[in-house]
Amino acid sequence: MIEVKNITKSFEDKTILHDVSATFYTGKTNLIIGQSGSGKTVLMKSIIGLIRPEVGEILYDGRDLMKMNQKQIKEIRKEIGMLFQGSALFDSETVLGNVMFPLVMFTNKSREEMVERAMFCISRVNLSGAENKYPSEISGGMQKRVAIARAIALNPKYLFCDEPNSGLDPKTSILIDELLSDITHEYNITTIINTHDMNSVLGIGENIIFINKGHKDWVGDSKAIYHADNDAINDFVFATHLFRQVREMHNK
């Protein structure tokens, strides 16, 4: 479980996060949603430790990231898997090389054991047969799946996903969402997904945190969101005619 307590972050004279507190549960898909510029990326980067808030606490199962030195932060990052918006695969490595990378860097396994583990992760994301291809030779959706395989190679306790569906068609987006949800439940990971995708919000959101103008504005799950009495989240989630119709049908 990751707990964020009263964090505030400013850039020069502009405050991006105002006293935000939130809890991200283990074994659940935790979603951070909000409009562009609302501060959700700053919140995620703060939790990972790429940005340091001025005040507050970020607790990884009780361990405060804000009080850790660089060595301790480096250690805790070995428990983190991250899926980037653009996949961030290493161009010079094959699919197998990318998935094996964290194993090579942080384990003392033999090459055979590393290949075995990497092949298991590749098969888990349904990419068996693509292990010798380079990132430039596979589609965007496949790249996302390779990035997920790399993220889970070290059995992480925490999985962060920054806009995992950006640039993907709806069908592939659903596949990625289902994969993330399955992996979260299967390995009991604390998964935090930063997303704009309303299909994800309504489909896999077990703990949704809505950030509005740097404030935590609403918390709930994908069922509660249909009955939210918050104008900002209703305007954001049900902005399109299609989703308004979905809500009307759901509430009937």
Next chain:
Amino acid sequence: MWINSTLSSTGQYCLFISRIFSLPDRWSVFFKRTVQEISKLGIDSIPLVIIISIFMGAVCTIQMQMNTTSPLMPAYTVGLATRDIVLLEFSNSILCLILAGKVGSNIASEIGTMRVTEQIDALEIMGVNSANYLVLPKIVAFVLFMPVLVIFCIGTSLFGGCCVAIFTDMISLSKFIYGLQALFNEWYVWYGIIKCFFFAFIIASISSYFGYYIKGGALEVGKASTNAVVTSSILILLFDVILTKLLLQ
């Protein structure tokens, strides 16, 4: 304003260097990457070095022959002067200025693209010291291989001069070779090799710095490559003056 940004960049460069020169997470990975970088930055530069050196050696010889027409100057002066030009400046300073363009832009664009596509962030989040992982093998490989390129450059430049003697009637080959051997000072070779270590470090570290701290997109990668080449070239010239003063006096 200009002074502030220069001081800020210098400080950031020093912090960058301190991150690079820490112990690698995995020595086996470091050695593997160093060998790959020797191939990419060093061995792949050999054809360029050979082509440029042959032509520059030939041009130097022709220029010396055309400008030493005084009967008071012995014919072997052409070989002697060509050799000293090659040993003192061309095989190290000029060669490194040329390599700053090839290798420097290669390093800056490679690391810059990794920054833009979040590959460096991915390394950091995995707990890898990205500066050390990406840059140290490049610096070590280029500094280690640079003397080899200098030796290649010296050999092929003098061969280019010999070609002028062989294929034209400007100077006889025997007088040219006599000139190459006359009044030889071994220190000039060491002087060139010592300088090339500094220049190789400048090219690899400055180019990596510009690539590593890119902010923005593809357009910035191009700008970073240009800035890397320009800054490396200026620093090479500056250090050329300082090292010449220190090593030859």
